Amino acid sequence: MVMPGQRAIAALLLAVAAGTVRSGFAQTQPRANPNELMQLMLSQPATDVSLPVNASAVFDPPLATPGEIVVYRVSFNATEASIHLPEEIPSPAGLQLRRTVSGQVMQPAGGVLRPLTTFLYQVHVNETGQFTVPEYVAEVYGKTIVVPSATLAVRREAGAHEPLRRLMLEPAATNLYVGEPVSVRVLLPATSARSVEGVSQVQLNGDGFVTDKNAVRQSIQNTEWRGSRISAFIFETTLTPMAAGELTVSAQGFTAGMQFGGPIIITGQVTIPGGPPKFLLLDSAPVRLHVLPLPPGEPPGFNGAVGEYSMDLPQVSTNVVKVGEPLEIKVTVRGQQNLPGLAPPAPSEAGGWQIFPPVRRGLVGEPGTPSHGVSFSYTLIPMSDELRTTPKILFSAFNPRAGRYVDLSVQPVAVTVQPNGAISRAEASVLWSMRGVEPSRRKSLTDFQKTPGRPVGSLQPIQTRSWFPVVPIAPVLGLLGLWQWGRHRRHLELHPEIARRRKARRELRKARRRLNQTAAAGDVAGFRDGAINALRIAVAPHYPAEPRALVAADVLEQLPAEVRQGASGEWVRQCFAQSDAAAFGGRTVAGEDLISRRTELDQVLTRLEARLQ
Amino acid sequence: MGSTSHVAAADPFANGLAAAQAGKLPVASAEFRQALATRPAAGTLVNLGLVEWRRGQPGQAVCFWEQAAQLDPFDSAPRKNLEFAREFAQLETPELPWYETGSRLLPAGWWAAMACVSLWLAVALVIVPGVLRWRKAGWQQTGAAISLAVFILCLPPNFGVLTRANLGVVLEKKSVLRLTPTQEGELVGSLVAGEMVRQLRVRGQYAYVRTAHGNGWMPRQQLGLLGDVPPAVSP
Numbered sequence: 068m069v070m071p072g073q074r075a076i077a078a079l080l081l082a083v084a085a086g087t088v089r090s091g092f093a094q095t096q097p098r099a100n101p102n103e104l105m106q107l108m109l110s111q112p113a114t115d116v117s118l119p120v121n122a123s124a125v126f127d128p129p130l131a132t133p134g135e136i137v138v139y140r141v142s143f144n145a146t147e148a149s150i151h152l153p154e155e156i157p158s159p160a161g162l163q164l165r166r167t168v169s170g171q172v173m174q175p176a177g178g179v180l181r182p183l184t185t186f187l188y189q190v191h192v193n194e195t196g197q198f199t200v201p202e203y204v205a206e207v208y209g210k211t212i213v214v215p216s217a218t219l220a221v222r223r224e225a226g227a228h229e230p231l232r233r234l235m236l237e238p239a240a241t242n243l244y245v246g247e248p249v250s251v252r253v254l255l256p257a258t259s260a261r262s263v264e265g266v267s268q269v270q271l272n273g274d275g276f277v278t279d280k281n282a283v284r285q286s287i288q289n290t291e292w293r294g295s296r297i298s299a300f301i302f303e304t305t306l307t308p309m310a311a312g313e314l315t316v317s318a319q320g321f322t323a324g325m326q327f328g329g330p331i332i333i334t335g336q337v338t339i340p341g342g343p344p345k346f347l348l349l350d351s352a353p354v355r356l357h358v359l360p361l362p363p364g365e366p367p368g369f370n371g372a373v374g375e376y377s378m379d380l381p382q383v384s385t386n387v388v389k390v391g392e393p394l395e396i397k398v399t400v401r402g403q404q405n406l407p408g409l410a411p412p413a414p415s416e417a418g419g420w421q422i423f424p425p426v427r428r429g430l431v432g433e434p435g436t437p438s439h440g441v442s443f444s445y446t447l448i449p450m451s452d453e454l455r456t457t458p459k460i461l462f463s464a465f466n467p468r469a470g471r472y473v474d475l476s477v478q479p480v481a482v483t484v485q486p487n488g489a490i491s492r493a494e495a496s497v498l499w500s501m502r503g504v505e506p507s508r509r510k511s512l513t514d515f516q517k518t519p520g521r522p523v524g525s526l527q528p529i530q531t532r533s534w535f536p537v538v539p540i541a542p543v544l545g546l547l548g549l550w551q552w553g554r555h556r557r558h559l560e561l562h563p564e565i566a567r568r569r570k571a572r573r574e575l576r577k578a579r580r581r582l583n584q585t586a587a588a589g590d591v592a593g594f595r596d597g598a599i600n601a602l603r604i605a606v607a608p609h610y611p612a613e614p615r616a617l618v619a620a621d622v623l624e625q626l627p628a629e630v631r632q633g634a635s636g637e638w639v640r641q642c643f644a645q646s647d648a649a650a651f652g653g654r655t656v657a658g659e660d661l662i663s664r665r666t667e668l669d670q671v672l673t674r675l676e677a678r679l680q
Numbered sequence: 681m682g683s684t685s686h687v688a689a690a691d692p693f694a695n696g697l698a699a700a701q702a703g704k705l706p707v708a709s710a711e712f713r714q715a716l717a718t719r720p721a722a723g724t725l726v727n728l729g730l731v732e733w734r735r736g737q738p739g740q741a742v743c744f745w746e747q748a749a750q751l752d753p754f755d756s757a758p759r760k761n762l763e764f765a766r767e768f769a770q771l772e773t774p775e776l777p778w779y780e781t782g783s784r785l786l787p788a789g790w791w792a793a794m795a796c797v798s799l800w801l802a803v804a805l806v807i808v809p810g811v812l813r814w815r816k817a818g819w820q821q822t823g824a825a826i827s828l829a830v831f832i833l834c835l836p837p838n839f840g841v842l843t844r845a846n847l848g849v850v851l852e853k854k855s856v857l858r859l860t861p862t863q864e865g866e867l868v869g870s871l872v873a874g875e876m877v878r879q880l881r882v883r884g885q886y887a888y889v890r891t892a893h894g895n896g897w898m899p900r901q902q903l904g905l906l907g908d909v910p911p912a913v914s915p
Contacts, residue, residue, distance in 0.1 A: 524720075526747055539799065553813075
């Protein structure tokens, strides 16, 4: 089974296998922009599946000796998913077929890509003779396709013939621990004509391991293989076992001519065939790996790191820091194996320190040199000025060569923490999160308010209080009063005599009060004028007329006949006569009798006032 | 000395401020609460929120700052503190309906006053000239139209003030939502201290609230409505 390897998945699975998964440690791969993905898809040639499906079947090699490795290769110009082969390939007696691998490759042809799918069957034949696999049918794209017959000749003396081309699988070690990465080489030796071609779609088949396809190297060089030097195409990757026990690994790939599908290093003199490549599916003999489980007794700080690692002394950004201000510690883990997938040491809880998750700073040094390693940085915030050292960060790894766990903890560093006023843990955390923000735009809590501000009656809005609905209605009363006043005013305009009588009554009451005062004072002239004024006021609304324009006759006319002709009428005439004499004759007339007869005046005025109602 | 203590006892706000600056947070909390009981004011609420925040009570702090922002929308201090608290505590800023958002622009009393004044000004400008037999003038009709427009514009914010009275803040850190208003009710979610919820109805000691993630019942003592002073909680 093919296990597509990605660093993140490998690291996570490794940690799971070791039982030390901690949140926040999974490395995430950079995600491609969707637009870039779309552009990449659009830039690919179209896939052409319009051609009629053809099938081919051959033995490789077609001539062999008994027991020689032979494969039966069946190919279709169709996608692998669309092909349904019979479970059992009809085979002659004495020849056994066992399906091993299959693969699909896209062949470029005239601006389009055409699929080519190949199935490999391992052939077991120990007898000589002519073996023919007859025609049989396969279902491709829902249609029946006839697979032609193929013949294998097996002879004791097969003569010189080209043996089966196979891939060679070479792991750097076969005795491993779970989680221990191992380099694996897949080689395709040169042909007898010293021609070397590349291999595409290389896959490692098997269960219980992951491969790292991000750390692939390709080269063509002279190398040693089982004691002899050969020229070969070499595909190198890293394999990490995930399960203990015996693991079987094999490789497969298509020959690809001079198409290498990535950077390649070529050393030495080799011949690379030109022209269009011939895509031939090859496989390798299986290789067994002996995988041991990690010994029990994992030390604190072990997070699944397996390999030969060492830890540099930590470097701090500053040795003097204030409470609440961040401090950065940089640590470097040196080693050669699986550095991209190495999970950083997890910071443990440390009293007085707030520690943020580590940040990967990248690889350092050249691979293969002792300085090669990976750096991490930790940000710590001291919460007290009583701290004297940075906290110890526990970390350990399993050294497969020594067969034991190694303590690689980040050692404490002496620092001086200065006081910084009262600051809460929460504020320190946000201060850290704001470290990249311009100081003027950083968020922070405000200082305490020096004054309480304008007091209010209640925290509840007035809209929610029970008396509030009454408030908007209050102006209605004013408007109703105004409307009533206007209505009354219009009524008075239609009936002006009402206003005149009301005014006359008001003025008459004032005049009678003054009359009483002058009578009490014995002021004859004042009493007489006051009496005349009161009489005029009392009768003026009946004409209507200006009171000062009225004479005695006008007043008498408004009196009932019995009054006019009686003593009261006489009193009125006398009063007006004395007033006229004083005003126009220049004579001073004694009027004491008018005061003494004032009851008659009161009666007249009372009657006149009653008429004003 | 006696006069000094007398003056100190008479001004709980000043006492609370002094205690807060001296780091005596429980004393400061008690003094500010006393000041709040006698003379509610935005500054007192802001200080009380700062004290509760430092005492590790983010729910209470958010509640006090929300109340301060409601009392005095022109004061930037509660808004800054709320932004800080919500960023730190990873709290979502409540998404209010547009009429509630508008109602936060001015103090609640202003909206009520503007609505009343504009309404009766419009009515008066229509009625009074007729009653007083003033000659009808353009400015009267313009004034009436403007007043009526102001009144109509003031209606949504006033409605928003009413609906905002049902907003509350989760006070305690381990509050949960239950399916039924009982102590053994099925859990339907958990709440974060400082999270804003909307009280929909009340049953006994439980309130049915709407949160950003669903509805459920929660104990009323764990909910601080913006119109009430939340009870003091020991940190």
